[in-house]
Amino acid sequence: MKKVMVLALVACSTFAYAQKGKTVNLFDGKTTKGWHTWHETTVKGWHVMDGILMTHGGNGDLVTDKEYEDFELTFEFKAAPKGNSGVIYKVLETPEAQASYMSGPEYQIIDDKNYPSPIKDVQKTAANYDMQVPADLTVVKPAGQWNTGKIIVKDNHVEHWLNGKKMVEYEYGSTDWQVMVAKSKFANWEFAKAHAKGKIALQDHGDMVSFKSIKIKEL
Secondary structure (H helix, E strand, O other), rough: HHHHHHHHHHHHHHHHHHHHHOOOEOHHHHHHOOEEEEOOOOOOOOOEEEOOOEOOOOOOOEEEEEOOOEEEEEEEEEOOOOOEEEEEEOOOOOOOOOOOOOOOEEEEEEEOOOOOOOHHHHHHHEEOOOOOOOOOOOOOOOOOOOEEEEEEEEEEEEEEEEEEEEEEEOOOOOHHHHHHHHHOOOOOOHHHHHOEEEEEEEOOOOEEEEEEEEEEEEO
């Protein structure tokens, strides 16, 4: 019996190891399986059409069922003209949390050129929202066109990529990061408390936004 148990444990351990580093789909192109609406148990308002995951606004953020710590996330996104959205990570979906962005960093998505309100560079596409300006403001494609985003989190080192170019990098929880937080609107929120892992959220900012080819590799 002991020998059987040992073999079973080895098999389980080997399976878990084999899965680490494997790229998997967070969006299967057909359903919203693996996701739910913020503070809900099901998905409301977000829908899938022709392999595209989208919201027309007013449906709440879409959140992964699972939490992630170290990962590489890739995705394609298309903001509507004058639209605003984002991909938020390390999200803590606690009962008292009012919004996903209050606990996790945000990869900003927005119509840089035509957003109806004035925006700062630190609020433009691929920014570490309200914290760091993207390295190159010319890389983003116009609203209505597909862009490719990537977020890498490994041992608290974080990178934002846009259309093949690194736009932002920082050390999450570091002294420099804490200084940036203190100067941002997040200073008194859960955001300011560094934490190891959390969920991933696609932001519904009230505008139409589309995503496809959402993939993640746990590192």
